[in-house]
Amino acid sequence: MSSKKVVLYFTADITDQPIIYRLVKDYDLVINILQADINPQKEGTLVVELTGDNFGPGIEYLRRLGVAVQPLTEEIIQNEEKCVSCGACTAICPTGALYIERPDMLVKFNSDRCVVCRLCVKACPMKAMEVRF
Incomplete structure (x- = not known):
């Protein structure tokens, strides 16, 4: 399927x-x-x-x-070079696509769970979350 x-x-x-x-x-x-x-x-x-x-x-x-x-032609990507793992995006993500991986405390992104709501793009102070068309 x-x-x-x-x-x-x-x-x-x-x-x-x-x-x-x-x-x-x-x-x-x-x-x-x-x-x-x-x-x-x-x-x-x-x-x-x-x-x-x-x-x-x-x-x-x-x-x-x-x-x-x-x-659904848009997708969100995480620019890992810009990301400082501050966690601002994880608090706003409604699906849990963005989460903090322990014990390293790094922000991880599961694109399969993403619904392209763009809240993380607005919340990220480092502009590490980007929209790809």
Whole structure:
């Protein structure tokens, strides 16, 4: 089975539909919600990791419903030459992708857990966390 990270954009008229359930039930996809945001107007964005063999039909289903689907093309990288392991980024990281490794007390980055929220980029005083397109 392969995995793919995508960003889903929902309009208010479809947020009440069981879209994730249908992806699981009808297309046998495993959905890992990495980040979710729904505004007061009920428009939403989901960053999800899809795992399975039916990406194509599942994505086509989403597009038929009016969900905009984009691959997650940005990534965060840690510039280890700039990093001084101050830990400022670890406190702000919502997924635990950035953590302090003990006993060395070095900041480590697990890119598989990253949802590209960019909070670490803003928090890093040394500008060691960078966005790559």
